[in-house]
Amino acid sequence: AEYINLYGENTEFTNQKWAVIGIVPKNKLLVFSGRIINTLIGAVMISLLIGIVGAVIISSTISKPVTRLIQHVKSIRLSEEMQFIQTGIEEVDHLSQSLKNLNEEVWDTARRFSRIINMASIELAGFEINRKEGTVYFTGKFAEMFRLEKESFYDSFSDITSIEMFEMLMKKLKEYEVEEKAQKENEVIYLIPDIKPHYLRLTLNDTGDYCSGLVENITDMVIEKEQIEYERDHDLLTGLLNRRAFHRILKELFLQGEATLKIAALVMIDLDGLKYVNDTYGHTYGDQYIKSAAEVFVESVPENTLISRPGGDEFYILFYGYSSRSEIQRYLDQLEKDIKDQSILLPNGDPFMLHLSAGVAWYPDDTTDRKEFTQYADFAMYQIKRTVKDQFGDFDKEAYRTSQKQYNKEKD
Numbered sequence: 587a588e589y590i591n592l593y594g595e596n597t598e599f600t601n602q603k604w605a606v607i608g609i610v611p612k613n614k615l616l617v618f619s620g621r622i623i624n625t626l627i628g629a630v631m632i633s634l635l636i637g638i639v640g641a642v643i644i645s646s647t648i649s650k651p652v653t654r655l656i657q658h659v660k661s662i663r664l665s666e667e668m669q670f671i672q673t674g675i676e677e678v679d680h681l682s683q684s685l686k687n688l689n690e691e692v693w694d695t696a697r698r699f700s701r702i703i704n705m706a707s708i709e710l711a712g713f714e715i716n717r718k719e720g721t722v723y724f725t726g727k728f729a730e731m732f733r734l735e736k737e738s739f740y741d742s743f744s745d746i747t748s749i750e751m752f753e754m755l756m757k758k759l760k761e762y763e764v765e766e767k768a769q770k771e772n773e774v775i776y777l778i779p780d781i782k783p784h785y786l787r788l789t790l791n792d793t794g795d796y797c798s799g800l801v802e803n804i805t806d807m808v809i810e811k812e813q814i815e816y817e818r819d820h821d822l823l824t825g826l827l828n829r830r831a832f833h834r835i836l837k838e839l840f841l842q843g844e845a846t847l848k849i850a851a852l853v854m855i856d857l858d859g860l861k862y863v864n865d866t867y868g869h870t871y872g873d874q875y876i877k878s879a880a881e882v883f884v885e886s887v888p889e890n891t892l893i894s895r896p897g898g899d900e901f902y903i904l905f906y907g908y909s910s911r912s913e914i915q916r917y918l919d920q921l922e923k924d925i926k927d928q929s930i931l932l933p934n935g936d937p938f939m940l941h942l943s944a945g946v947a948w949y950p951d952d953t954t955d956r957k958e959f960t961q962y963a964d965f966a967m968y969q970i971k972r973t974v975k976d977q978f979g980d981f982d983k984e985a986y987r988t989s990q991k992q993y994n995k996e997k998d
Contacts, residue, residue: 709803715749718795722752731786731801732759733778767808775804821895823873824880829896832904833960836892839906840956850906850949851914852963855879857899858941858975867933874930879940882928886921902963911948918946922978943970947981962986965993 711731713724728734734755759776764785767775774788784805791798819831827835839846857879864872876899883893883903892904903921905914922944929937945966947953952962966981969989986993 711801713799715752715797717749720749722749728801731803733780824877824895826880827892827894829894832892832894832896832902836904836956844950847906847949849908849911849914850904852947852959853903853944854963854967855901855903855942855944856967856971858943860899863938871930871932878928878930879942882924882940886924887917918978941976943967943975944978945970945981946978952981968993
């Protein structure tokens with residue numbers, strides 16, 4: 587409380603203190619401060635209401651257009667041109683336009699790269715699967731190289747919009763796989779049927795979330811390789827197996843053993859009249875004589891029989907996989923008959939009959955050793971040429987024992 591100083595210090599009432607006290611009702615005393623508080627509360631509430639209304643207005647004018655833009659961006663397909671809806675918000679629309687321009691530049695770069703790829707001497711195509719986003723992308727030549735539109739896997743290749751549809755397509759293409767030509771684990775070779783069938787090589791790179799594939803047309807490469815392999819393994823004059831290929835296959839068969847060979851016969855043949863034809867009528871007629879013999883061999887024996895011309899006037903014929911000697915003997919008898927019916931026309935118009943000497947070794951009766959097998963057949967032919975000629979003769983082990991030294995001497 588504050589006191590009123592009514593007296594000076596030099597008076598006798600100096601120590602007396604006077605104060606003024608008034609009594610007023612509480613509701614009247616605080617009426618002004620109450621009005622101030624109510625005014626402040628009202629101002630705060632009005633500010634909050636304005637803020638809420640402003641937030642609603644901002645949400646309707648800014649957030650909703652941005653949300654619609656986000657949904658629109660999610661629905662855009664990679665294979666389509668990117669177009670953004672307008673939001674009416676200048677900054678956002680500028681950003682959208684910048685993204686569109688960037689997308690056009692990317693597409694233009696991709697188109698330029700695609701044109702360069704299309705100009706390459708090898709047809710190329712590719713695809714990428716994005717498992718995180720559930721999308722698949724493939725280049726324009728993918729359908730063309732696999733002849734997909736022709737096969738009508740779908741009404742249109744552009745209908746393939748999901749990973750599941752793309753994987754179903756690749757499963758259908760498995761019928762065209764050529765497993766024996768694939769050389770790597772991540773490699774698949776396809777033989778696509780067409781007017782002119784072609785080979786495609788698919789190289790895969792699968793990291794889990796992403797799987798990409800490169801497709802190459804390797805038809806020329808495969809044909810060239812097959813031609814090289816054919817020329818490596820075949821006699822150019824007759825088309826029969828050459829010496830190296832025959833012995834390689836014979837070695838493989840012997841490694842497989844009796845389960846594959848069963849009863850087998852190796853026939854070694856020597857054309858008796860070739861030197862006379864060459865010396866008398868020239869090598870052109872000699873070649874005809876050789877080809878005529880090869881034709882008889884091919885036509886007179888089953889398809890699974892190995893026939894080889896190791897060189898000159900020699901031929902090898904291997905019968906294998908039979909259950910008895912009598913089955914093979916029937917083919918040998920027919921072959922001997924067909925040979926005697928074969929001839930070539932000489933320059934004077936006269937026929938010249940085919941003449942040959944042949945020796946036969948039997949598996950497993952004569953031997954189960956590969957080197958002995960070929961040596962015994964050769965010895966049987968040697969015996970026929972030294973004696974009767976122009977016949978087939980079986981290997982004679984007793985004759986081999988008595989004539990082995992002379993035979994080895996002549997071979998050396």
